[in-house]
Amino acid sequence: MSYTVTLIPGDGIGPEVSAAMRRVVAATGISIDWEVLEAGEAVISKYGSPLPDHVLESIRRNKVGIKGPITTPVGKGFRSVNVALRKALDLYANLRPATSIVGVPAPYKDVDLVIVRENTEGLYAGIEHEVIPGEAAEAIRIITRRASERIVRFAFDYAVNHDRKLVTAVHKGNILKITDGLFLNTAKTVAAQYPAVAFNDRIVDNLCMQLVQRPQEYDILVLTNMFGDIVSDLCAGLVGGLGVTPGANIGDGIAVFEPVHGSAPKYTGQNKVNPTAVIRSGAMLLSYLGEQQAADSIERAVRQVIREGKSVTYDLKARRDDPTAVGTQEMADAIIAAL
Ligand code: NAD
Numbered sequence: 001m002s003y004t005v006t007l008i009p010g011d012g013i014g015p016e017v018s019a020a021m022r023r024v025v026a027a028t029g030i031s032i033d034w035e036v037l038e039a040g041e042a043v044i045s046k047y048g049s050p051l052p053d054h055v056l057e058s059i060r061r062n063k064v065g066i067k068g069p070i071t072t073p074v075g076k077g078f079r080s081v082n083v084a085l086r087k088a089l090d091l092y093a094n095l096r097p098a099t100s101i102v103g104v105p106a107p108y109k110d111v112d113l114v115i116v117r118e119n120t121e122g123l124y125a126g127i128e129h130e131v132i133p134g135e136a137a138e139a140i141r142i143i144t145r146r147a148s149e150r151i152v153r154f155a156f157d158y159a160v161n162h163d164r165k166l167v168t169a170v171h172k173g174n175i176l177k178i179t180d181g182l183f184l185n186t187a188k189t190v191a192a193q194y195p196a197v198a199f200n201d202r203i204v205d206n207l208c209m210q211l212v213q214r215p216q217e218y219d220i221l222v223l224t225n226m227f228g229d230i231v232s233d234l235c236a237g238l239v240g241g242l243g244v245t246p247g248a249n250i251g252d253g254i255a256v257f258e259p260v261h262g263s264a265p266k267y268t269g270q271n272k273v274n275p276t277a278v279i280r281s282g283a284m285l286l287s288y289l290g291e292q293q294a295a296d297s298i299e300r301a302v303r304q305v306i307r308e309g310k311s312v313t314y315d316l317k318a319r320r321d322d323p324t325a326v327g328t329q330e331m332a333d334a335i336i337a338a339l
Helices: 014-027 041-047 053-062 081-088 145-161 179-191 204-213 225-238 276-288 292-308 328-338
Strands: 002-008 031-036 064-067 093-099 112-118 122-132 136-142 166-171 198-203 220-223 248-250 255-257
Touching (some): 002 053, 014 031, 014 064, 014 292, 014 328, 053 064, 064 276, 093 225, 145 220, 166 204, 166 225, 198 204, 204 225, 248 276
Parallel strands (some): 064 255, 166 198, 166 220
Antiparallel strands (some): 093 112, 093 248, 122 136, 248 255
């Protein structure tokens, strides 16, 4: 059996980590026909948009894609391609597991969290404007019952399917009484339909402190868009950083996988950064396709290479200037050898 998967290599470090992921996936023996398409600033002059229609059409047709990071200009320029992609394809659930890996320098050794972030509304609706030019500006945060209900339901379904015990809804309902009140009340209504999974809620600032002190007390976190963005990076930090943390954007019958990290432009083309996050995103993709054995074998191989600590990139060494650190492709070679 062969699968067709859309691959957007991205920019910055995207193409090099994506190439490493392709080689590792190929080494599992699963046959994938990659439809490689470009997006981002570099294609604007050719197609008139950083996210051309044919890229969206390819993902709609294949129902599954994987992407490297894409640079978004700060404070000016085009809207984030990542956000536009999630909205255009209604990939409403951003799924980011944050699990400790033996050998990764990290503040904790026993974290096992799953962050479920709403991906289509909240502050990311991107509705902002100047009220008085240069003096005052405002952004609008959209929360709907429909989007809240489906993201909380996604979190509970994930708990049921992955034998997890607790879902925590994260909010700021003490201050944002109307918007986060709607999110929290909707979460409580959905939770009542899943009696086998425990449910609680936390105010986001308190949750951040507790995650830093006792992350073991949490299991699945479900959050609105901006809080989810921030808390998922915090959780990536608990388990050793962006270089190892995979992610997925999932809708109904369609999914795009991507590492949590960005395009780290300063490392472009240096064969230096860690390919683990995108390789593990590739494993999540294989699992989504039903190729669980191949997915498990990648996860095992990644863990073995990191545990041995020899053929790993600079960020996984105790000292970042350790001269024995290997490059992106060499770490991928070690993972392939371990498969
Ligand atoms: P970043 O994740 O690109 O980099 C932050 C730092 O994290 C890097 O300087 C590096 O030290 C480290 N890092 C990141 N990936 C690593 C890896 N694979 N291996 C080792 N170290 C790694 O975040 P940023 O600097 O805030 O963003 C840069 C650009 O990426 C921005 O334009 C931003 O919009 C974009 N971005 C894109 C996505 C996406 O495509 N989904 C996500 C986040 C940021």
